[in-house]
Amino acid sequence: GQQLNQSPQSMFIQEGEDVSMNCTSSSIFNTWLWYKQDPGEGPVLLIALYKAGELTSNGRLTAQFGITRKDSFLNISASIPSDVGIYFCAGPRAGSYQLTFGKGTKLSVIP
Amino acid sequence: DSGVTQTPKHLITATGQRVTLRCSPRSGDLSVYWYQQSLDQGLQFLIQYYNGEERAKGNILERFSAQQFPDLHSELNLSSLELGDSALYFCASSPSGGEGETQYFGPGTRLLVL
Numbered sequence: 465g466q467q468l469n470q471s472p473q474s475m476f477i478q479e480g481e482d483v484s485m486n487c488t489s490s491s492i493f494n495t496w497l498w499y500k501q502d503p504g505e506g507p508v509l510l511i512a513l514y515k516a517g518e519l520t521s522n523g524r525l526t527a528q529f530g531i532t533r534k535d536s537f538l539n540i541s542a543s544i545p546s547d548v549g550i551y552f553c554a555g556p557r558a559g560s561y562q563l564t565f566g567k568g569t570k571l572s573v574i575p
Numbered sequence: 576d577s578g579v580t581q582t583p584k585h586l587i588t589a590t591g592q593r594v595t596l597r598c599s600p601r602s603g604d605l606s607v608y609w610y611q612q613s614l615d616q617g618l619q620f621l622i623q624y625y626n627g628e629e630r631a632k633g634n635i636l637e638r639f640s641a642q643q644f645p646d647l648h649s650e651l652n653l654s655s656l657e658l659g660d661s662a663l664y665f666c667a668s669s670p671s672g673g674e675g676e677t678q679y680f681g682p683g684t685r686l687l688v689l
Contacts, residue, residue: 506577506665508680509679
């Protein structure tokens, strides 16, 4: 089945640094979604991408839908302590309503 | 706050028992999804309902079942519980359940099977 590979699995950064993480698939996706999950909470949608090449920002977050439709990346600029959490990429399996999630990137921010 | 509510927040039970998890979708959303999140498996899709009817099935065990009621709330029933069923169970909702539609997640129910 379709798999989403996220990297890195975890990262430790200093407050104020920029962060980049990405998600790749062996199959084409028509939609890419980026979610953030805080400890003990449900995933919260950060950014949704619907077109190849699309670049979308949400505050300090920027995400891009890769031209090949097999990858996406998420950048966080000037990280702050509340950016801590697990970031998931997700997309619907082709021809289905079902979302496939990556295993997540765990972000830790050192003040 | 996503607008999706789940109860209970925590549940501790014993092997072999049966539990029911409840979800109320966002106001106006017709579709409900259930996910299981465990440490080693990540977020796994279990099942989707749309306006009371099952629409899609994922990695849901035969011991598990779900339904969506006329008022659109949904319940996930887990029976003959095993230690490995310990996980976070999330409900999500979306307006019409279409492909690629944004799903809004509830806060989850943490199930611990002893």
